[in-house]
Amino acid sequence: MIFEPKVLKIESPYKSDRSTIVEEVKLSGDGLDIIVESNNWKIKANFDATWGFRVLDEVDLGEFWTKCDLTQGWLFEVLEGGWNSLEKTRDHFVTGKLYEPREYLIIGLNECVSVLAHEPPVITEQASSNKKINKDT
Numbered sequence: 001m002i003f004e005p006k007v008l009k010i011e012s013p014y015k016s017d018r019s020t021i022v023e024e025v026k027l028s029g030d031g032l033d034i035i036v037e038s039n040n041w042k043i044k045a046n047f048d049a050t051w052g053f054r055v056l057d058e059v060d061l062g063e064f065w066t067k068c069d070l071t072q073g074w075l076f077e078v079l080e081g082g083w084n085s086l087e088k089t090r091d092h093f094v095t096g097k098l099y100e101p102r103e104y105l106i107i108g109l110n111e112c113v114s115v116l117a118h119e120p121p122v123i124t125e126q127a128s129s130n131k132k133i134n135k136d137t
Helices: 060-062 083-087 094-098
Strands: 004-011 021-028 032-038 041-046 050-057 075-080 102-108 111-115 122-127
Touching: 032 050, 032 102, 050 060, 060 102, 060 111, 075 111, 075 122, 083 102, 083 111, 111 122
Parallel strands: none
Antiparallel strands: 004 075, 021 032, 032 041, 041 122, 050 111, 075 102, 102 111
């Protein structure tokens, strides 16, 4: 069963390019933290409450690449046709019946993260080891 994805780009001051990668995915008592970085920036996307997440190689999400890719952005809300839609076809997907989770997709050059959550992540800038060193200081 193939679903045609419908996505909405979530605006961010952090512009993606071909160097954008998902560096780390960490689940803790503070929620789900996803570290995303490019040659120009490094951020943490924090979902304080999630119903689930999955990490897939970008090649396994080919149906999305006409709708979203790194030339367009790195953070999207999947309105239809994503992992959430697939899960809702299962009779025992209780979360989908009780809570109506929203799906977010964070894409990188290789790995991509789908997240089922109540609201978009809080984005905070992190110190990046990739930023160019200013030789004048």
